Amino acid sequence: MFKKREIQEMIDKGRIKPLSPTEIARQKRIHKVKSDAAREYLKVSENREWMVKHGKQYLVDFTQNELKAMKKYFNALDEKNEGSIGAKELEELLISMGLAENAVQVRRLIETVDEDRSGRIEFDEFMEMIKSEGNA
Missing domain, CATH: 1.20.5 (Single alpha-helices involved in coiled-coils or other helix-helix interfaces)
Structure with missing residues (x-):
């Protein structure tokens, strides 16, 4: 310091x-x-x-x-260490996990859990997305 x-x-x-x-x-x-x-x-x-x-x-x-x-994965995606990640940062992960097929689906997923409508996902929203898609 x-x-x-x-x-x-x-x-x-x-x-x-x-x-x-x-x-x-x-x-x-x-x-x-x-x-x-x-x-x-x-x-x-x-x-x-x-x-x-x-x-x-x-x-x-x-x-x-x-x-x-999951927190480790989230933090790795949060390169600027802002406590949130955007659609571009999420795209590869969600597609590789089979939770989305393309960028449009990623944006739709974000919209369903983005409580503060920031266009970015915080960790709790990220986990809600993973949970809801895993149960779909």
């Missing part, structure tokens, strides 16, 4: 540009989304563990190992 003095020196030497107020706000939103997602993931994870421990695994859609593997 850089100190304020070090950052100011880099700005003064032209090695980095200062962030605009718009970019600062954008970065804060991304950080909040990631923080909220991490908290939600932990809560869901604890609930899943409780259900399995108490013989209710039939209520759990994916095992912890399956979830970890």
